[in-house]
Amino acid sequence: MTIVVGYVPNRHGEAALDAGLAEARLRGGDVVVVNATRGDALVDRRHLGDAAAAELEARLAGLDVPTSVRRVLGADVAEEVVRVADEVGAALVVIGLRHRSAVGKVLMGSVAQRVLLEARCPVLAVKAG
Amino acid sequence: MDNLQLLLDGFQSAATPTNLLYAALGVLIGTFVGVLPGIGPAMALALLLPLTYGLESTQSLIMFAGIYYGGMYGGSTTSILLNTPGESASVMTAIEGNKMAKRGRAAQALATAAIGSFVAGTIGTVLVALFAPEIADQAVRIGAPSYFAIMLLSLVLVTAVLGASRLRGFIGLFIGLTIGLVGLDLSTGQARLTGGITQLVDGVDIVVVAVGLFAIGESLWIAAHLRRQPLDVIPVGRPFMGREDWGRSWRPWLRGTAIGFPFGALPAGGAETPTFLSYVTEKRLARDRDEFGQGAIEGVAGPEAANNASAAGMFVPLLALGLPVTATASILLAAMKTYGIQPGPSLLEDQADLVWTLLASLLIGNTLLLVINLPLAPLWARLLQVPRPQLYAGILFFASLGAYAVDQNPFDIALLLVFGAVGFAVRRFGIPMLPLILGVIIGPLMEVKMREALDISDGHLSGLFDEGLAIGVYVLVVLAVVVPVVVDRVRSPRTPHDQPGATTEREVPR
Amino acid sequence: MNEPTVEQAPRVDRAQYVLAAVLAAVGVYTLVDARGLNVGFGDPVGPRIFPYVVGTGMVVLAALLAVATARGDVAQGEEGEDVDLTSPADWVTVGKLVAILVLNLLLVNVVGWAITGALLFAGCAWALGSRTLVRDLLVGTVLSVGSWYFFYVGLDVPLPPGILDGIL
CATH class of the missing domain: 1.10.287 (Helix Hairpins)
Known part of the structure; x- marks a missing residue:
């Protein structure tokens, strides 16, 4: 059983990762950490850089849950997360949610919303504590 | 000093609230566009030229001066944080600056760059105030033959000495000269190279040429090769320097200034050479040479000062001779011309107020740059998160607007696209932009001086060699062409199949 | 090299x-x-x-x-902050951009800058890979109408209003 975690290097991503790891322990599965980026800005804070990825992998390697980290580059972040979930036959997708203002909801396309609607497996949406 | 008194007078007229506002605005806009990836100072100035249509000449020049300095500062910010020098002048800053940032010393690197730029810019501008009038005094006596020779020297230096490939340099130059030919011949009133298109009779508007070459050409080129991978950014706090950093920075600042200013003032174009020399000098003088390559603060302080000092030095030939030596200077010249201001020896007499106000506002802008930008650095760094589609869409938007606003004529947009295509081709074939844009600007000036000189001699070529100074300059021209060729031959005698136009000879980013 | x-x-x-x-x-x-x-x-x-x-x-x-x-001389394309020369040239994107720029050129005097400018911005962003069309149109409209007024009020350069004559 595989659990896919949509990860971004901030507290929302960490919350999702924690929840994903907890689920994996309960269900006895492995975790695939996905960080997707459109790669269209010179700097993307939600992109997992080389150094940060190595750090994350080192941190995950010490855990009791089998994990792997995937960084994907694609036109649409939500689509990429769903695609990876399909590919590994995920039993669950875990994503982090952040608070959004009314204006923000209108202007920004929500990645979380798209994953919720498009994933073919249950999705667990986590809020950062 | 007389000149200093005049400069103080300049301060009085520059320090009105409105003018200060324009200076601050210029600095902010300049930094804004300078930090944005893909936009250098030249492109920033070209895009913002339309802003001058409604402004009074003094104010728009003040604003432009601010944009110029701000754009350069913005460029160094990007180099330090991302190791992506937007222009050749920032290459040296990026080497040590990015290493410093990676070691967690981004704040110090940004601080030494900003303060070094301020020191160099201030000293440089004061030197301009001291030298430009003296040179202009001499220049009034220079005749057409020598003028022609000096312009030739400037073009040859930029074309043959800088850059990787002489063949491509000359191709760029001649494309520029051809563009400069379009329009009415001033003395006989005949249309040249218009192809029967009436809108071309007045010549092509320099705004359209510059925006097309820089903004459209660059955007299309980038669109064809868009980088898809985000880079790792380094978090910035408010820039500051410790005691040790100050101690290690101030000498490189001064040395960088001393190296940069003369190079900027010479008609050799650009900050590439002085920043490189400054870097090498600092490396040689450093107590701990091994730190170089690992983030030595001297390697940021020196080149950054040299960069700004040469940017100030550029005003000497621009104001005193009417001779632009960098792409940015040629756009400044174009801006001045839209107001009927003709830079050159007589400018300091005819429009003395304007010049001194400009110099004073350069100093003010430089100070504002320091005051505004040090605290704002973290904010500027956030600009790097603007997604590329919107960024380049914005550039194309403002480029089209700028061309359209010249005359509210769609023909200008068509022309803009033509020059955009030229700009694209030039990038595709590795043809340097500097000789091209200087050819557009200097070509017509050269023709005027050449015909003046030949008219006097009744058409005999001897008219071009009529002055001692001219002959001296021609000797330099010949040396500039011959020496690099000889050096190449001596250095690599065993490569007979060495192509004349190979761009792989030397790694010189433009 | x-x-x-x-x-x-x-x-x-x-x-x-x-x-x-x-x-x-x-x-x-x-x-x-x-x-x-x-x-x-x-x-x-x-x-x-x-x-x-x-x-x-x-x-x-x-x-x-x-x-x-x-003799084998090969051009070295210009590098830059956003340029990735390792990938082959993306002519589709360039073609789209040129088409949009030409469209703006043909329409600007008919329908006016306030409209074509907005379309220009949103279109270019779309061509370059943006997926947020609604937001781009909003931003483009703000830019084009804003720049129209800036030129009209700030610089005294009235750009032709096109079909929005009387509304702007």
């Missing part, structure tokens, strides 16, 4: 022949155009000499470029 070596089969940058041909054509046109100019009496120099020099230079350079290309 790889030095071309003798063993390597010479790569020929065919596009450079096209460039050389275009340059030669421009040079010849410059010369022909200059021939058609009249030189007045009492004007020892005239408007011909400079174009002659420029045109001749261009033709010579075009020939040199062709020779260099035949």
